[in-house]
Amino acid sequence: MQHIFRKAFLALALVGTALTASAEHWALSGDLGVHDPAIIKEGNTWWTFSTGDGLQVLYSADGKAWNRGSKIFSSRPSWWKTSVPAHTGLDVWAPDVVNYNGKVWLYYSISSFGTNTSAIGLMSATSIAKGDWSDKGKVISTKAGSNDYNAIDPNLTFDASGQPYLVFGSWFSGIKIVKIDKSTMKPTGSVSTLAKRSGGIEGPTVFYREGYYYLFVSIDKCCSGTSSTYKTAYGRATKITGPYVDKNGKKMTDGYSTVLDAGNARWVGPGGQDIYRENGFSIIARHAYDATANGAPKLLISDLKFSGGWPTY
Incomplete structure (x- = not known):
């Protein structure tokens, strides 16, 4: 989930979190409980x-x-029940949030775990601080038995000309992309495939940098605490629609990717990543399961560097 802003804002150095030339894993404190952070x-x-x-x-x-704020939904939009009949309560997954054309756009997903009867929804606001969120309804949905892909894990991204696209997908037939109408902020045109993998692939994030589009994904399995096998991986392409390849030139549509982060003894199963970019610098936010806290998922943030055109810490 990457965010490209059209307005200038204060440099991170002014708040003590500068994106410097050397890699830095940010020292975080407070309430860090997250899963699939945007x-x-x-x-x-x-x-x-x-x-x-x-x-x-x-x-x-x-x-x-970090501190915990107010949740976005206190009640269910009426269209949830129609699109995902088995979904109950207020469980909302894998959001993406972007400032674009004078508004804040919040994409999110609802589903029933393990199925691809799912839907991506959209909210908008004049600002996050105001919290004047407005329901824009369903963006795209899938149904078990009718679709071979899964409408969750949305990421709004842009090509080099500023055209918005929605990248999404989890397991099943993999990661998808569709062009977004600038007026409705909903899909226009056909859905195509960017990556797939039999062992699990989801949580896509795409961004453009110096002639390449980078596709970050989470591979293998999440959501099992310290038994999770999640890894953060990537590929790149010269066109936003692909083909994306790993560092060895092998296609992500053939199941390949290059692993950036496989975790460590404390931070298990890093994934659900989002990329934030400013003035040529990048950071990566993701969750990992904390082995010192019974596998609770927590927020991690690091500077994201590039070496020879490939991402690194």
């Missing part, structure tokens, strides 16, 4: 949206010390 900065405030009841929100004055 990160954005509005004015001087950082915001993180994540999977959970009503769609969870964290905020921070410096990007390091």
Whole structure:
């Protein structure tokens, strides 16, 4: 989930979280409980949206010390029941949040775990701080037995000319992309495939940098605490619609990718990543399961570097 802003804003150095030439894993504190985080900065405030009841929100004055805010949903939009009949309660998954054309756009997904009867929805607001969210309804949906892909894990991205696209998908037939209408912020045209993998692939994030489009994904399995096998991986392409290849030139549509982060003894199963970019610098936010806290998923943020045109820490 990457965020490209059309307006200039304060450099991160002003709030003590500068994106420097050397890799840095940010020292975070406070309430860090997230899964599938989407990160954005509005004015001087950082915001993180994540999977959970009503769609969870964290905020921070410096990007390091985090507090929990008010959830987005206190009641269910009426269209949820029609699109995903088995979905109950306020469980909302894998959001993406982008400032574009004078509004904040919040994409999110609802589903029933393990199925592809799912839907991606859309909210908009004049600003995150105001919280004047308006339901824009369904963006795209899938149904078990009718579709071979899964309408969850949305990421709004842009090609080099500024044309918006929605990238999405989880397991099944893989990662998809569709062009977005600039007026409705909903799909126009056909859906095509960017990547697939039999062992699990989801959580796509695409962004453009210096002639290449980078596709980040989460591979293998999440959601099992310290037994999770999630890994953050990537490929790149010269066109937003692909083909995306790993560092060895093998196609992501053939199941290949290059692993950026496979975790460590404490931080198990890193994934659900989002990329935030500013003035040529990038950071990556993701969750990992904390082995020192019974496998609770927590927020991690690091500077994202590039070496020879490929991502690294």
